Amino acid sequence: MDLGNIPRVWLPLAGGSVALGAIYQSPHVPHGTLRVIGLAIAIVGLFGVILARYTLGKSFSVGAKATALVTHGIYSRIRNPIYVSGMLLFFGVFLMLGYPQMLLIFVVLVPLQVIRARREAAVLEEKFGDEYREYRKRTWF
DSSP states (O other): OOTTHIIIIIHHHHHHHHHHHHHHHOTTSOOSHHHHHHHHHHHHHHHHHHHHHHHHGGGOOSSOOOSOOOOSGGGGTBSOHHHHHHHHHHHHHHHHHTOGGGGGHHHHHHHHHHHHHHHHHHHHHHHHTHHHHHHHHTSBO
């Protein structure tokens, strides 16, 4: 068993699950269809983030580093699944909370994620060159 998976995968999964459950069960959150839809979207986002972090393994870093070009698993379809899944997670939580005005946060978050993705792409392209350019052609975001 890889002990690195505990802080990288299992703790965030447990913490995220507990947090989503607490938000969903909160008496301060409006009951209704949007809360259920929000929970479903948030769960998909949480599992996407966890799957992406698991797939990255030791290549995961907060800053843009080029330790390895990961192109398998979820990375075979999406270049930045943590960003995409994170946005789904936030979107689901915002729906669960029942405050549509919080969705305006996406006006800030989405461009920030695009900027981060471009910075990472530049680092990866510099290190892996044509291999990364070919990978970009066959994947989304």
